[in-house]
Every structure is written in structure tokens, then in C-alpha cells.
Amino acid sequence: MPFWYQATRLWVWCLYPFSLLMQLISTIRRFCYKKGWLASYQSPLPVVVVGNISVGGNGKTPFVISLCELLITAGYKPGVISRGYGGKSPQYPLLVVNETTGKEAGDEPVLIYQRLQIPVVVDPVRSQAAIYLAEQCDVDVIVTDDGLQHYALQRDIEVVVVDGKRRYGNQHIMPMGPLREPLSRLQSVDYIINNGGVCSGEFTMNLLPSTCKRVDGKQGTLTISDINACAAIGYPPRFFETLRKQNFRLQKTVSFADHHAYTSDDFDQFELDIPLLMTEKDAVKCTSFAKDNWWYLPIDGQLPNTFTQPFLDKLKQIKESKC
Incomplete structure (x- = not known):
């Protein structure tokens, strides 16, 4: 939720009782496991x-x-x-x-x-x-x-x-x-x-970016800097910023929900003649219908x-x- 990472507005305090309940449940649950009252x-x-x-x-x-x-x-x-x-x-x-x-x-x-x-x-x-x-x-x-x-x-x-x-x-x-x-x-x-x-x-x-690889698993080298990008991870802006630091020029960026179950229809919004770059986590879900100009960026910690x-x-x- 975007408001989680912004200055707390007045209306957000309406959620405070629910947060207290969440914390109470979490604390009691962990205490019960620690005492052995719940099996582990x-x-x-x-x-x-x-x-x-x-x-x-x-x-x-x-x-x-x-x-x-x-x-x-x-x-x-x-x-x-x-x-x-x-x-x-x-x-x-x-x-x-x-x-x-x-x-x-x-x-x-x-x-x-x-x-x-x-x-x-x-x-x-x-x-x-x-x-x-x-x-x-x-x-x-x-x-x-x-x-x-x-x-x-x-x-x-x-x-x-x-x-x-x-x-x-x-x-x-x-x-x-x-x-x-x-x-x-x-x-x-x-x-x-x-x-x-x-x-x-x-x-x-x-996190160190590696060399881009084709989503379909074939060999190739991405030589074009003007690209489109998509990401279905917890915080897509981080991935897009990484691409910019790698000197890619992002023409279009699209964020999907984390763990989004991709279908080929999701990619109709992208131009066919512009390479599409995604995360490695996205790529494992797109190999069966990937086009030859779809790429992913491996990241090493x-x-x-x-x-x-x-x-x-x-x-x-x-x-x-x-x-």
C-alpha cells in the first residue's frame, strides 16, 4: 500500500484498532509456540x-x-x-x-x-x-x-x-x-x-545485475537500449530503476501484482518491435509463450x-x- 511509505495521514489512524488486534494475535501465537502449547x-x-x-x-x-x-x-x-x-x-x-x-x-x-x-x-x-x-x-x-x-x-x-x-x-x-x-x-x-x-x-x-538472457532459453545478446519493461514483484520500481542504471531507456513500464500469473494476453499492450525486459522471476512463468525479443535480467546478491x-x-x- 503506498500510504504505508508516506507520512501517516489522519484517516490512517482509523486502522489502528485492527493493527492492535493483529499485533495481539501475532504475539499470543508466537508465545504459544515458544511455550510448546502449539505443536512444532x-x-x-x-x-x-x-x-x-x-x-x-x-x-x-x-x-x-x-x-x-x-x-x-x-x-x-x-x-x-x-x-x-x-x-x-x-x-x-x-x-x-x-x-x-x-x-x-x-x-x-x-x-x-x-x-x-x-x-x-x-x-x-x-x-x-x-x-x-x-x-x-x-x-x-x-x-x-x-x-x-x-x-x-x-x-x-x-x-x-x-x-x-x-x-x-x-x-x-x-x-x-x-x-x-x-x-x-x-x-x-x-x-x-x-x-x-x-x-x-x-x-x-x-544486488549485481548480470547479462540479459532470452526468456525462451535460446542464446542471444541484447544490443538495443530502448526497451519496454514489466515486473510482477513486491516492489517493481526497484527493478525499473536498476534498468535505468544499466543505461536502458525505458519506453514503457508496466507493474503487475506480485506473483501475477501471466498469460499471453498480458503482453498485448507492448509493441512487438521493441524488446521487452522483465525480471528473472517473471521469466520462469513466460517461457512457454515467450517471443524472441523478450529478455530477463538475472540479479546476483x-x-x-x-x-x-x-x-x-x-x-x-x-x-x-x-x-
Whole structure:
């Protein structure tokens, strides 16, 4: 909601009672899980939860990919679990394979699998996905894409990703603001990753654009700077600004809702003779009907050494204690 990131207007305070109710429910729910009054699953493998306390795109998926690459380089065999938002499968848990579509698994799990070629399991009940991953796949670390508030799955490390520009908006709980939990929740997480910004006590992640690739999977090089662009992510303006910084001249930009289920009709509004550039998350849903001048921009997350080594040291201790 745009008003979440603006000065709080008088009418917004009409939502305050609902925000108080949301905060009360959230606090009681977490307390019940912490006390063991609500059942939760503890995996025999280390579990790293990557999430946020606010809604909207904060850069979790690029971080998950970079984190898994770090783990692989360090000798671990990570697997990823996801709720699979935007997808619907006839059965769960769903192990993502080459033939899995975004309609089945959701765009982010398919993207993560295509980039990493590691086990990715989707289930609305994340604990069931964790059980499947531990029992059926050759992994030794579980990374959950989102799920900070899914307390039915116990975790060993919590990582929160923050939008370095928008931060926490007006700092109110939904629906008055963008927060899922109060800011005080950050005091109990292990690491805070700042996407594109600098703040004391946080680790800065820089998103680095790579070379544009064709959506249809064929080889090619994008040589034209005048383009159209679309995005169905949590915060499309960030993507459009990234393109401008790459010296693209945007003729037309169109934002869709996050996790939008694309059809070919969505693209009738774009001129056929102008290249169309989209996010990598969008591309995984458009391969079956992509035109030869549709492109996507891969983004890689760069993690600082001040985060990577302490994280690996902490994970090593956790794994040894579980063994």
C-alpha cells in the first residue's frame, strides 16, 4: 500500500484498532509456540529461515540463492523449502524438477531450482516440506525461503532481509502499516541483511545485475537500449530503476501484482518491435509463450565477508551439536 511509505495521514489512524488486534494475535501465537502449547517440528538438520517482518519485496530470493551458493562452496549440501505462493499442485510435498512450472510450484521455487539445481520442496505446510527434504533428499542443511512467522517449524538460525530504501515504512503493524510483527522482533533474530543500504548492526547485500538472457532459453545478446519493461514483484520500481542504471531507456513500464500469473494476453499492450525486459522471476512463468525479443535480467546478491564467515562458523557449531 503506498500510504504505508508516506507520512501517516489522519484517516490512517482509523486502522489502528485492527493493527492492535493483529499485533495481539501475532504475539499470543508466537508465545504459544515458544511455550510448546502449539505443536512444532524440529528437524534433525540445521534449519535456516530467511524472511522479513514486513510485506512486499525485500530481496529474500536473491539472498537465498546467494546463501545456498555460499553453502555449496563451503562443502554443504543445502536444500530449500517454500510455501510456493502463487502455485497450486495436485499433491504435496512437491519436489521441483525441470518440468515443474510456476503454476504448480510458484515462481520463486522454480527460479531457485533453475539457478542452483539443488533439491527444492514446496508445501503450504513448511514442516512437511522439511520432513520430506530430510528423509528423501541428499541434503545436510535446510534453507526456507520466507517463513519467519511459520513457527510450526523450529529454526536454528533466523535471517531477516530489509529493503535498504523503504525500510519499515511508517513502522506500524498491518493494516495500518507494512509490518507483520513489531520492530522489537528484530532483537531476537540472528542476522539482519540490508538490501542496498547501510545501517549500523546490519549486513549490506548489494544486488549485481548480470547479462540479459532470452526468456525462451535460446542464446542471444541484447544490443538495443530502448526497451519496454514489466515486473510482477513486491516492489517493481526497484527493478525499473536498476534498468535505468544499466543505461536502458525505458519506453514503457508496466507493474503487475506480485506473483501475477501471466498469460499471453498480458503482453498485448507492448509493441512487438521493441524488446521487452522483465525480471528473472517473471521469466520462469513466460517461457512457454515467450517471443524472441523478450529478455530477463538475472540479479546476483553479493554478501559481505563480515557476514559470511560468522554465519558459517555458527552453522558449523549447530551442525556439530545436532550430530
